[in-house]
Amino acid sequence: MAERAESAAPPESLTDPVQVDHGARTVHVAGRQLELPKLEFDLLAYFISRPLHVHARHQLIAALWPESAGSERTVDVHVARLRRRLGPQYRKVIATVVGVGYKYVPALAG
Numbered sequence: 001m002a003e004r005a006e007s008a009a010p011p012e013s014l015t016d017p018v019q020v021d022h023g024a025r026t027v028h029v030a031g032r033q034l035e036l037p038k039l040e041f042d043l044l045a046y047f048i049s050r051p052l053h054v055h056a057r058h059q060l061i062a063a064l065w066p067e068s069a070g071s072e073r074t075v076d077v078h079v080a081r082l083r084r085r086l087g088p089q090y091r092k093v094i095a096t097v098v099g100v101g102y103k104y105v106p107a108l109a110g
Helices: 001-007 038-049 057-064 072-086
Strands: 017-021 025-030 030-036 094-097 101-104
Touching: 017 038, 038 057, 038 072, 038 101, 057 072, 057 101, 072 094, 072 101
Parallel strands: none
Antiparallel strands: 017 025, 025 030, 094 101
């Protein structure tokens, strides 16, 4: 029964055009499937799981890539790539918080 309830649940809010299915590791944007590399998928899934929360670059590195010695600039590069993949209409859902990091703002989609 628990399996059935889990599979029936939507991957994310149906009002958000960016949908992440963690089990299948897939992303759909307005019904279109995106192919994302592992790091970008993990980054987007992390943002979506905590909408409107401001994520400092160093916090993202610690949460997503703890074994990496990446710099904060690495986060900027992955965010830029992710925004490009989301496309012009949806790239703004990942908002820059100047001097701090980023936040996911689903209301800015479309």
